[in-house]
Amino acid sequence: MKVVLQRSKAASVTVDGKVTGAIESGYVLLVGITHEDTQDDVVYLAKKVANLRLWEDVDGKMNHSILEQGGAILSVSQFTLYGDAKKGNRPSFTSAARSEVAEPLWEAFNNALRGHGLHVETGIFGAMMDVALTNDGPITILLESK
Numbered sequence: 001m002k003v004v005l006q007r008s009k010a011a012s013v014t015v016d017g018k019v020t021g022a023i024e025s026g027y028v029l030l031v032g033i034t035h036e037d038t039q040d041d042v043v044y045l046a047k048k049v050a051n052l053r054l055w056e057d058v059d060g061k062m063n064h065s066i067l068e069q070g071g072a073i074l075s076v077s078q079f080t081l082y083g084d085a086k087k088g089n090r091p092s093f094t095s096a097a098r099s100e101v102a103e104p105l106w107e108a109f110n111n112a113l114r115g116h117g118l119h120v121e122t123g124i125f126g127a128m129m130d131v132a133l134t135n136d137g138p139i140t141i142l143l144e145s146k
Contacts, residue, residue, distance in 0.1 A: 001041040001105070001145040002081045004030040007054055011074045011133035013123040020129075021121030026071030028133050031109060032081025033102040034095050041145035042105055046112035049073070054139055072119040076131055077106045099126055 005027050012022035029049065054062050055069035066073075079102065083091035096102070103125045110120045123129045 001034065001037045001045055001109075002032040003045055003049065003143040004078070004081065005049060005052070005054075005141045005143060006030075006133060007136045007139040008074075009134040009136045011131070013074060013076055013121075014130040014132070015124050015127045020124050021074050023072040023074045023119075023121055025069075025136070026119075027066060027073050028131070029073060029075045030078040030081060031075055031106055032078050033097045033105050034082050035097050035101065037097060037101075037105055037145065039105075039108060042109045042112050044145050045143055046109055046116060048143055049113060050116035050118060052141070052143075054141070067117060072121060073110075073113055074121050074123075074131075074133075075106070075110050075113070076123040076129060077102065077125045 008026060008028050010024050011028045012019050050067055051065050053065050055064035055066065057063040079093060079096040082096035083093050084095060085091040106125060110122060113120050
């Protein structure tokens with residue numbers, strides 16, 4: 001499982017002209033799931049996201065988690081994180097889990113984040129989405145469960 005985490009000042013996802021999720025301060029998570037991912041990967045990455053210290057303390061050091069700082073999550077399924085462009089000019093997505101595997105794990109991941117006390121907004125799994133955000137920092141971290 002891969003998560004691209006971006007700290008944002010505001011973010012939203014729109015599908016067919018309708019906003020399906022929006023947050024003010026928090027994290028935008030682009031979530032990719034592969035064939036080998038399990039509930040263990042979900043639990044590991046949800047805990048990592050909740051406790052990662054990416055917010056400044058009074059001394060300006062990144063020393064606070066989103067749980068301490070406050071903020072919300074905008075979670076967007078992103079199978080293209082498992083795109084392989086090593087050969088040719090057209091990426092292969094064979095490492096991405098099929099939707100019948102990926103969607104329940106993405107939902108479980110969002111529920112695990114909620115279980116840590118986080119407010120989670122989402123896009124729509126498998127939809128063509130427009131994601132807008134103001135990256136704060138900019139701070140962007142790649143997390144992987146393996």
